[in-house]
Amino acid sequence: MDLIETIDGGFFTTVQDLGRYGYQRYGVPVSGAMDSFALRTANLLVGNQESAAGLEITLLGPRLRFLADTVIALTGADLEARLDDQPVPRWQPVVALEGAVLAFGAARDGLRAYLSIAGGIDVPIVLGSRSTFTRGALGGFGGRALAPGDRLPAGGGPPARVEGRTLPPGSVPVYGHD
Numbered sequence: 001m002d003l004i005e006t007i008d009g010g011f012f013t014t015v016q017d018l019g020r021y022g023y024q025r026y027g028v029p030v031s032g033a034m035d036s037f038a039l040r041t042a043n044l045l046v047g048n049q050e051s052a053a054g055l056e057i058t059l060l061g062p063r064l065r066f067l068a069d070t071v072i073a074l075t076g077a078d079l080e081a082r083l084d085d086q087p088v089p090r091w092q093p094v095v096a097l098e099g100a101v102l103a104f105g106a107a108r109d110g111l112r113a114y115l116s117i118a119g120g121i122d123v124p125i126v127l128g129s130r131s132t133f134t135r136g137a138l139g140g141f142g143g144r145a146l147a148p149g150d151r152l153p154a155g156g157g158p159p160a161r162v163e164g165r166t167l168p169p170g171s172v173p174v175y176g177h178d
Contacts, residue, residue: 006062006146007101013062015132015152016056017032018036020032020131028133039054041167043073045092045165056112057112060107061104062104063101066097069095071096071117073115076090077113078110080108110177121155127139
């Protein structure tokens with residue numbers, strides 16, 4: 001079932017998981033999330049396996065519309081995320097209702113944010129991974145960054161009960177602008 005519609009793909013938003021291993025000798029890089037801690041945490045916050053595919057959002061985020069009710073988590077960089085013009089707390093699960101629009105503003109801390117949705121993003125597995133490798137046009141959503149009109153399917157069934165899940169404040173990384 002399609003769960004996310006891309007209104008604007010942002011600067012460079014791709015589907016990533018923890019990467020593909022064992023193909024480097026053939027010239028295929030691992031790919032995967034640049035900040036695996038942030039992706040793993042986002043997945044756990046919404047009840048997914050740590051390795052589920054999510055979105056890696058670089059610098060200028062996309063605008064995304066949710067096509068059904070779901071649970072999301074944003075981790076990594078603070079890119080001023082807003083869900084229907086309301087600030088989205090990072091490092092905790094948030095309910096996104098059908099029709100809600102997630103948008104991003106300026107980078108306040110860090111460069112890459114991660115969006116996980118309950119059930120993960122269900123794009124085809126290529127060489128053991130759902131990660132995008134854009135130079136090789138491999139994996140992810142057609143081997144490329146998201147573009148307007150793209151619709152992303154979700155895997156799994158209804159969201160797990162995740163009320164009260166948070167990351168302790170002392171565990172939240174500070175990214176800076178280096």
